[in-house]
Amino acid sequence: MLLTRAGGAAGRALPPLAALSQVLRLERSRRTAIVFPLQKLERYLAPGTDTARFRLFQPGLAALQRAEALFRSDRGHPIDCVSSAVRMDHAPPLALPEVCFIGRSNVGKSSLIRALFSLAPEVEVRVSKTPGHTKKINFFKVGKYFTLVDMPGYGYRAPQDFVEMVEAYLQERRNLKRTFLLVDGVVGLQKTDHIAIEMLEEFGIPYVMVLTKIDRASRGVLLKNVLEIQEFVKESTQGCFPQLFLVSSVESSGVHLLRCFLAHVTGNLPTVEAS
Numbered sequence: 001m002l003l004t005r006a007g008g009a010a011g012r013a014l015p016p017l018a019a020l021s022q023v024l025r026l027e028r029s030r031r032t033a034i035v036f037p038l039q040k041l042e043r044y045l046a047p048g049t050d051t052a053r054f055r056l057f058q059p060g061l062a063a064l065q066r067a068e069a070l071f072r073s074d075r076g077h078p079i080d081c082v083s084s085a086v087r088m089d090h091a092p093p094l095a096l097p098e099v100c101f102i103g104r105s106n107v108g109k110s111s112l113i114r115a116l117f118s119l120a121p122e123v124e125v126r127v128s129k130t131p132g133h134t135k136k137i138n139f140f141k142v143g144k145y146f147t148l149v150d151m152p153g154y155g156y157r158a159p160q161d162f163v164e165m166v167e168a169y170l171q172e173r174r175n176l177k178r179t180f181l182l183v184d185g186v187v188g189l190q191k192t193d194h195i196a197i198e199m200l201e202e203f204g205i206p207y208v209m210v211l212t213k214i215d216r217a218s219r220g221v222l223l224k225n226v227l228e229i230q231e232f233v234k235e236s237t238q239g240c241f242p243q244l245f246l247v248s249s250v251e252s253s254g255v256h257l258l259r260c261f262l263a264h265v266t267g268n269l270p271t272v273e274a275s
Contacts, residue, residue, distance in 0.1 A: 014118060014121075015118050015252065016252065017034055018118040018119060018255070019119060020064055020065060020068055023035060023252075033253065034253050035254075036058065037214060037247075037253045038054050038226070038243070038244060038245070038254075039055070041219070042054060044223055053230055053242045053243050054243065055243075056242055057241075057243055057260075057261055059260045060272075060273040060274060062273060063264075063273055064257070064260050066269055067256075067259045067260035067262070067268075068119065070142060071116060071259055072120065073120035073121075073122065073143075077143040077144075079140065079143065080141055081138055081139065081140050082139050082140070083138075083139040084136040084137065084138050085136060085139070086135075086137070087168075088165075088172055091139070091173075094173070094174060094175045095147075095175075096144070096145065096266075097146045097147070097175055097266040097268075098146065098147045098148075098149055098175050099146065099148055099149065099176070099177055099180060099262055100151055100169065100170075100176060100180065101149070101150055101151060101179075101180045102153075102166065102179060102181055102182065103153060103182030103193075103196075103212075104153055104154060104155045104184065104190065104192055105153030105154065105155050106153070106155075106184075107184050107212055107213075108182065108212040108249060109182050109212075111212075111249040112182065112212060112247055112249050113148070114249065115249040115255050116255060118252075135152055136152065137150070137152070145263075145266065146262070146263075146266035146268060149173075151166055151169070152165065152166075154166075154196060167199065167203075170199070170200070176205070177265050177266055177267070178265040179206070179207040180207070180210050181196060181197065181200070181207050181209050181210065183210065183211050183212070184211075185211035185212055185216070185225060185246065186216050186217045186225075187225075188225035188228060188229065189228075189229060197237065197240075201238060204239060205239060206239050207240055207241070208243075209229060209233065209241075209244050209245070210245045210246075210258065211225065211226065214246045214247065214253060214254070215250050215253065222246075226244060230242075
């Protein structure tokens with residue numbers, strides 16, 4: 001994945017619903033489904049089902065707006081891919097809080113990062129049609145606030161030195177605040193995902209699971225995967241945040257909430273008022 005400045009891109013129209021101002025024009029149920037897609041599933045749960053883990057992180061509008069501002073670039077707040085590294089000695093200095101995104105090579109990681117940065121009009125995140133295109137560790141600096149780190153995908157077409165590269169990053173990067181493990185919402189947890197989870201648990205790395213491509217999953221399949229993964233997190237993990245985050249890069253569902261959580265875990269939104 002490459003991040004480049006595209007001439008004339010400042011005039012590009014925003015993707016549909018990329019900005020909160022667009023979402024707020026929707027009727028209430030549709031608005032809630034875009035911002036809090038996990039809550040959309042609650043009505044289909046069996047009576048008596050515990051939904052506490054659906055609402056652990058539920059920021060109000062003010063917090064969502066403050067987080068969105070971090071993802072809007074301007075002259076005094078640039079958003080750039082500042083470095084691409086194949087080894088940790090090529091990584092930029094430990095200057096800012098970091099979050100990293102990992103996942104299978106066809107999980108939609110590049111598409112999600114492009115959706116997160118869609119409010120920075122001079123920045124274009126290119127998404128390859130070929131899974132496994134990202135071969136390096138890419139560091140995206142979000143102004144003076146934090147760095148988002150894009151790791152190569154694991155599994156299909158992963159770089160040969162993937163394990164060494166990722167393990168070195170996770171063990172050595174002292175400013176890493178949270179790892180975001182992306183899981184395909186259509187197929188749920190796969191064998192390679194469990195290997196990644198075991199690595200994160202072994203290293204004691206705090207992480208959160210993000211279910212991608214929810215627009216491609218039927219309601220029944222998505223609900224099944226959500227409940228199974230939540231039960232797995234509850235029974236079999238120590239370092240995973242109990243709430244799942246559901247996203248669709250195509251529809252912008254869950255993107256606003258994920259921006260807010262990123263701002264929160266990097267210390268840029270320490271107080272989050274509930275909605």
